[in-house]
Amino acid sequence: MRLIHFSHNRKEYWGILEEKNIRIIREEPSRGIKPVSKKIPVDCVKFLPPAKPTKIVLIGLNYKDHARELNMALPKEPLIFLKPSTSLIGHNDAITYPSSVRQLDYEAELAIVIKKEGKNIKPKDVRKYILGFTCLNDVTARDLQRRDGQWTRAKSFDTFCPLGPWLETGVSPKDLRIRSYLNGKLRQDSNTSEFIFPYDYLVSFISKIMTLNPGDVISTGTPSGIGAMERGDTIEIEIEGIAKLVNYIK
Ligand code: MG
Numbered sequence: 001m002r003l004i005h006f007s008h009n010r011k012e013y014w015g016i017l018e019e020k021n022i023r024i025i026r027e028e029p030s031r032g033i034k035p036v037s038k039k040i041p042v043d044c045v046k047f048l049p050p051a052k053p054t055k056i057v058l059i060g061l062n063y064k065d066h067a068r069e070l071n072m073a074l075p076k077e078p079l080i081f082l083k084p085s086t087s088l089i090g091h092n093d094a095i096t097y098p099s100s101v102r103q104l105d106y107e108a109e110l111a112i113v114i115k116k117e118g119k120n121i122k123p124k125d126v127r128k129y130i131l132g133f134t135c136l137n138d139v140t141a142r143d144l145q146r147r148d149g150q151w152t153r154a155k156s157f158d159t160f161c162p163l164g165p166w167l168e169t170g171v172s173p174k175d176l177r178i179r180s181y182l183n184g185k186l187r188q189d190s191n192t193s194e195f196i197f198p199y200d201y202l203v204s205f206i207s208k209i210m211t212l213n214p215g216d217v218i219s220t221g222t223p224s225g226i227g228a229m230e231r232g233d234t235i236e237i238e239i240e241g242i243a244k245l246v247n248y249i250k
Contacts, residue, residue, distance in 0.1 A: 049090045056083040056219065093162065135163070
């Protein structure tokens with residue numbers, strides 16, 4: 001099932017995407033999926049990020065191919081960091097290139113959206129806490145990341161967290177092709193089977209540190225092939241079985 005968060009005539013809704021139409025649901029999907037009869041054509045809506053997180057938790061290095069590319073040893077435990085909820089944008093929105101930044105990179109990532117509150121979740125129970133999976137672009141001011149040594153400023157500008165276009169609830173995240181395209185040219189092409197830490201381990205690990213709330217986002221790291229974007233570019237993140245997230249740089 002594809003869960004879509006959108007606005008239509010200035011009102012905000014959640015719905016189920018059925019081919020070219022959206023069937024509206026009554027409440028946020030973490031409270032239960034109760035469809036109503038009203039349908040809206042998907043062409044008439046504005047996509048919103050398919051999550052309202054209290055936090056966005058990301059993983060520093062989680063693909064074996066990316067570790068090889070960087071000539072780095074595989075990490076013994078996940079390195080995690082945060083982005084603020086104010087960095088979120090949806091499908092078809094513009095990423096703003098800050099005037100203080102000299103290198104703005106894309107990072108294609110598979111994101112998890114949490115369904116219900118959880119603390120100290122065991123890996124075998126993780127799936128019950130997940131609402132769905134989607135595409136995330138971990139936009140990064142690489143020059144500021146190098147300069148600051150810690151990552152908050154480099155990762156946190158408004159518009160630095162494109163998410164969407166929707167949540168896929170039924171997919172298994174263990175063997176999915178993940179790609180990014182810059183202006184239509186393939187730049188990253190890997191598979192979630194390259195994960196250093198599996199998704200259930202990551203969610204369990206994070207839940208031992210912080211309580212996970214409905215709508216929280218966990219992003220699972222990027223594969224090899226990251227690179228820079230310029231104003232006017234189009235960046236696309238595509239994950240097999242989920243969708244393609246498209247954004248523009250301005
Ligand atoms: Mg990243």
